[in-house]
Amino acid sequence: MMMNAYLTDPRDRILFGETPTYMQPLFGEKLPAPELGKHRFVIGQEGVVLEAINEVFEVRLPVAQSIIKLPYGVLGAQGVRLRHGAMPFRLLEIIEQKATSACPDEWAGWVVWDVLHQGYALIEPEILSVGPGHVSYRNELPEGSAIVLDVHTHGRMPAFFSGVDDVSDRHGFYVAGVIGHCHDRKNYATRMNVNGHFFDCEDFRLFFD
Template identity: 30%
Template sequence: MDVRDQALLASCPVVAAPRFSPLPDMANGQRIIVASNGWFVQTRLDWLDCITALSLDTPAMRLPYGEVREHLRFSFGQLPIPLIEAFVAHGRKHLPDEAAGVLIYSRGTGRLRLAFCEAVRASPVRIDYRRPPMADDETVAVDLHTHGRAPAFWSADDDRDDQGIKVAGVFGLLDQPKPMARFRLVINGLYQDLPRHPWPGPDAFADRVDGEESAPWPNRWMRSVIRRWTGA
């Protein structure tokens, strides 16, 4: 095998789901799981452990593997609402321009801290920024930015900028008493909305049809995860 392929498979291996035993443990990283009920990606970092479906379509050929269930766990537990409130206050201070910040996870303490990003260029419709310095045991877990007086939504710029693995949050309507917010999990180009997020503002999905799910991902297991994450 070409050494480049060996490196690719080492960085993101493909495993078959055991039928009669649990999945083998994994170190920090990412792997693809082939199961009888679909394809999944498992991601593990200091602050994140999740299995997310890439496809839940049952293969036409019956595979002799086990089934896999999605799950999501944050090592930091509940999202600290005071940190979110502090970021919203920071965003209001910079109106009408956008603002950015991050919640940084420390492996040593197991906790999050809020840090504001240095704006290189900022306007009411865009911000380019530098992330703050971090210690060796720290990593960005939650990436936050505002849309000023505009609603909270995921723009084409957001999709281009949201790379890697993180939770992303965007806040809008900061000139109103209760700003709007949206959160999503970002896994290397896979975006999964977290519609039942902790911010008690206007519903970012208010324009959906009655009875229609707000996003394709929020099934029963995801709703229970969000309750544990937010303390709701």
């Protein structure tokens, strides 16, 4: 019997096919890796996690904790892993410098994985409009690039994610960062974006080494 055979409406089958839910095996072999670029939900003894993988990330992130011990396998370690290792610290230094130099205006940049050269690079997108309270840019990545970090600054304002950010990030699969108070002691906001789902994440600076 197919896993989705109980679904009587074809729309539910399509939805299940695009975003499936699995049980964590208790006795058998571990689950195969998720389909590249997509996400799935896995139910284990402790609750529910989201799992996803793309060119640069492997993530297993908590969605809900169960108040009872469910009859499935243990979910195990959770978090975010960079498949190609940490980003070079020199790129973070450049980002910090640009954040300071641009203040009081905002600034935006991407750290990408260059598939051709097999390395990380910092890219500044084509700016359409910028000022102390906004930055808008052309959202086009160079061919052969996979976004790792989408970072922008808030000039003299504190770091936070706005409603505009929520719309911009709803289709992405990357770490998003904001740098605030760029004129003084900077503060930071970070989240992991996975196909429209936003998760708390460790400070994006910790992904550099």
